[in-house]
Amino acid sequence: MAEKIPIYYLGKKHLVPEGVTIMSAIEYSGHRLIRGCGCRGGFCGACATVYRVPGNHQIKVGLACQTRVEEGMDIAILPYYPAQKKISDFKPGDDPVPVLNKMYPEMFRCLGCGACTKICPQDLAVMDYIAEAQRGNLDAVAEMSFDCVMCGLCASRCLAQMVPYNIAMAARRFYAAVFLPRPDYVKGRIAEVKEGRYDKEIDSLVSRPKEELQKLYETRDIECI
Amino acid sequence: MPYPPHFDAALESVAATRNFRKGQEIKRLSDEERTALIADYHPDYRSEGMAPLALGANKGGRVPVELKKMLEAYSLFQPLNINLTEPDYTTDILVVGGGGAGCAAALTANDLGARVLMVTKLRLGDANTLMAEGGICSAVRPEDNPYMHYLDTIGGGHYTNIPELVKALVMDGPEIASWLMDMGVMFDYEEDGSLKVNHCGGHSRKRMLSCKDLTGLELMRVMRDELRDREIPYLEFTPVADLLLDEDGRCAGAVLYNMETGEFNIIKAKAVILASGGIGRLHIQGFPTTNHYGATADGLAVAYRAGAELIHMDSIQYHPTGTVWPEQLLGQLITEVMRGHGAHLVNVEGNRFINELECRDTCASACIRECTKNELGIKTPTGMEGVWLDTPLIPDIQKHFVGIYQRFKKYDIDIQHEPILVFPTQHYQNGGLAINPQAETSVKMLYAAGEVAGGIQGKNRLAGNSLLDIFVYGRRAARSAFEQLKSVETNGNLTAGHLLKWQESLQELGVPKEQQSPIFLPDYTPAGKG
Numbered sequence: 001m002a003e004k005i006p007i008y009y010l011g012k013k014h015l016v017p018e019g020v021t022i023m024s025a026i027e028y029s030g031h032r033l034i035r036g037c038g039c040r041g042g043f044c045g046a047c048a049t050v051y052r053v054p055g056n057h058q059i060k061v062g063l064a065c066q067t068r069v070e071e072g073m074d075i076a077i078l079p080y081y082p083a084q085k086k087i088s089d090f091k092p093g094d095d096p097v098p099v100l101n102k103m104y105p106e107m108f109r110c111l112g113c114g115a116c117t118k119i120c121p122q123d124l125a126v127m128d129y130i131a132e133a134q135r136g137n138l139d140a141v142a143e144m145s146f147d148c149v150m151c152g153l154c155a156s157r158c159l160a161q162m163v164p165y166n167i168a169m170a171a172r173r174f175y176a177a178v179f180l181p182r183p184d185y186v187k188g189r190i191a192e193v194k195e196g197r198y199d200k201e202i203d204s205l206v207s208r209p210k211e212e213l214q215k216l217y218e219t220r221d222i223e224c225i
Numbered sequence: 226m227p228y229p230p231h232f233d234a235a236l237e238s239v240a241a242t243r244n245f246r247k248g249q250e251i252k253r254l255s256d257e258e259r260t261a262l263i264a265d266y267h268p269d270y271r272s273e274g275m276a277p278l279a280l281g282a283n284k285g286g287r288v289p290v291e292l293k294k295m296l297e298a299y300s301l302f303q304p305l306n307i308n309l310t311e312p313d314y315t316t317d318i319l320v321v322g323g324g325g326a327g328c329a330a331a332l333t334a335n336d337l338g339a340r341v342l343m344v345t346k347l348r349l350g351d352a353n354t355l356m357a358e359g360g361i362c363s364a365v366r367p368e369d370n371p372y373m374h375y376l377d378t379i380g381g382g383h384y385t386n387i388p389e390l391v392k393a394l395v396m397d398g399p400e401i402a403s404w405l406m407d408m409g410v411m412f413d414y415e416e417d418g419s420l421k422v423n424h425c426g427g428h429s430r431k432r433m434l435s436c437k438d439l440t441g442l443e444l445m446r447v448m449r450d451e452l453r454d455r456e457i458p459y460l461e462f463t464p465v466a467d468l469l470l471d472e473d474g475r476c477a478g479a480v481l482y483n484m485e486t487g488e489f490n491i492i493k494a495k496a497v498i499l500a501s502g503g504i505g506r507l508h509i510q511g512f513p514t515t516n517h518y519g520a521t522a523d524g525l526a527v528a529y530r531a532g533a534e535l536i537h538m539d540s541i542q543y544h545p546t547g548t549v550w551p552e553q554l555l556g557q558l559i560t561e562v563m564r565g566h567g568a569h570l571v572n573v574e575g576n577r578f579i580n581e582l583e584c585r586d587t588c589a590s591a592c593i594r595e596c597t598k599n600e601l602g603i604k605t606p607t608g609m610e611g612v613w614l615d616t617p618l619i620p621d622i623q624k625h626f627v628g629i630y631q632r633f634k635k636y637d638i639d640i641q642h643e644p645i646l647v648f649p650t651q652h653y654q655n656g657g658l659a660i661n662p663q664a665e666t667s668v669k670m671l672y673a674a675g676e677v678a679g680g681i682q683g684k685n686r687l688a689g690n691s692l693l694d695i696f697v698y699g700r701r702a703a704r705s706a707f708e709q710l711k712s713v714e715t716n717g718n719l720t721a722g723h724l725l726k727w728q729e730s731l732q733e734l735g736v737p738k739e740q741q742s743p744i745f746l747p748d749y750t751p752a753g754k755g
Contacts, residue, residue: 027749038351039517173409181418189399206388217380
């Protein structure tokens with residue numbers, strides 16, 4: 001059994017095994033989570049956690065399912081943070097800046113303090129992608145914000161009271177729906193399917209006995225890596 | 226926690242053979258060899274892991290023992306005591322589950338003009354869909370076609386798939402890809418503007434479309450945003466405790482459970498679409514899982530009590546490459562695309578033991594054989610065992626697999642230079658509720674989509690086919706429910722008669738009162754672990 005170290009969950013002391021994640025430690029302490037826990041794999045952002053460690057004035061953050069406990073850490077999981085989300089409003093031909101301005105005008109009130117970037121548990125350059133959004137550089141916002149799990153921590157810190165992750169969400173969707181290529185072959189394939197181009201071939205497979213299918217399967221040609 | 230010194234020798238062997246392995250061809254297994262390997266080593270074939278059901282539509286059918294407990298279980302409330310005359314909610318279509326299949330169903334029903342209410346156990350979108358890394362398969366490229374996609378899927382499923390369901394899957398694939406693009410999903414592209422496609426196990430063509438290694442996250446974010454754009458109502462932390470029928474035996478609502486207040490609420494609906502996901506958090510045969518916190522087979526339990534039939538429920542998918550070290554990441558998924566990009570599976574002596582592009586059940590069985598009979602696994606100081614996934618073979622891995630790279634970096638493991646220790650992890654329930662191509666279950670006005678439905682993937686699912694399946698059948702369920710709504714004039718009174726009967730049968734069988742389901746969440750507290 002690993003060595004036990006003290007942690008404080010919502011101010012209450014618990015002894016937990018060294019090296020485990022914050023989430024495991026909270027459960028080890030007898031708490032059965034309802035909120036503040038989702039995928040348990042670092043994807044969903046349900047377990048955004050703020051904490052302090054002894055002898056350091058700084059507030060620290062992490063996803064509870066991905067962050068290991070430290071001796072004496074004082075922990076709270078942020079179960080929810082109110083956010084404003086505007087209805088997406090863009091179409092081909094639209095200029096990014098006015099679209100984003102209309103949806104989230106507060107974006108232009110960024111004070112450049114960097115609190116959002118500092119707190120992001122995904123290490124995203126939040127303040128910088130907001131700057132790119134102000135310039136209408138959707139591709140840059142999309143790339144820079146791609147790993148966002150929408151945990152809400154940036155919104156909790158923003159002095160301009162914006163919700164950076166929803167601005168990034170709008171920018172990514174706008175970019176993907178309007179500016180990313182749409183290869184002709186996708187449309188072509190959909191038309192082929194609709195016209196029944198594959199019906200006969202596939203129906204012949206649907207009705208085929210296992211032995212014959214097996215032969216076709218075993219001898220099919222496989223594209224190289 | 227970097228690799229402890231304990232691993233040094235094994236790390237040296239894997240590095241020493243790396244150059245040689247690059248040029249090494251490993252033949253794919255013949256059908257006979259594959260069948261024998263699976264029969265000898267796949268967990269589904271361990272007889273102590275399965276037991277026959279004592280009642281219900283699949284009486285006598287074998288299911289995992291952990292699931293049997295959920296299926297042969299009492300309701301969480303006393304059916305006699307519940308007041309069904311004044312529903313708390315009414316709607317046209319109730320969608321149960323806020324993952325990919327549920328969102329696809331809700332959006333499609335909303336397109337058609339139906340009144341929809343979605344209920345979900347965790348937050349909207351906190352589901353297995355969001356955790357998918359690799360991508361979604363769709364035969365859109367000129368070099369590919371639905372015929373080959375069909376053949377790969379049914380061969381990969383060992384010819385146990387329901388043919389009509391596979392046909393619908395592969396034929397709807399291109400339209401689904403386009404639907405997602407319209408909604409604003411950021412797929413990966415090559416410089417020439419064509420879609421980036423990846424190879425993965427069991428597919429004969431490169432057909433997996435991706436959004437870096439966070440495909441599910443991107444799909445889920447976009448669908449969730451669209452759902453909010455359209456102001457489709459949803460209730461979070463409110464799973465379904467039971468389904469309700471009307472006097473004609475049609476599904477006509479549900480008993481909801483508010484996990485935060487402990488209240489039960491009644492909802493009356495003209496149709497119910499179950500998209501409640503999988504089973505991983507039951508920890509079948511003690512395996513770790515890649516699944517999210519709420520994957521506890523609720524949908525199977527409530528639908529089975531309502532009379533729905535199951536299919537292939539003796540078939541569970543173990544993903545060959547779940548993380549073994551560091552322990553904090555135990556069971557978490559390492560996408561199959563890594564093998565598609567050339568990462569080898571390697572034993573303690575530095576040797577490969579299987580063609581890495583074999584199907585999941587085959588690769589998983591080979592990994593288990595290596596660590597059991599062959600005694601060539603790599604042992605951890607904590608008593609676990611695994612084989613290497615040799616990631617340094619992948620050029621620019623930190624760019625293509627940024628999520629996984631970062632996750633290991635936090636534990637001082639640099640996957641550019643060091644392999645990942647892996648072992649099979651419970652990933653997917655291959656079986657589920659039996660459906661037809663219209664996503665209808667054997668209970669009228671009850672539809673199923675996504676992981677809770679079975680038959681589409683047969684007894685072994687190919688990578689990238691479940692992200693497709695959830696959208697294909699989520700959309701189909703909504704369309705057929707909407708079509709049928711027109712014929713449901715007014716459904717009669719709600720009844721819980723089927724639950725009373727179920728209760729009596731359980732009592733006759735001597736099932737203890739404490740055996741209740743759904744459990745909604747696993748219990749990882751010391752008290753819950755026992």
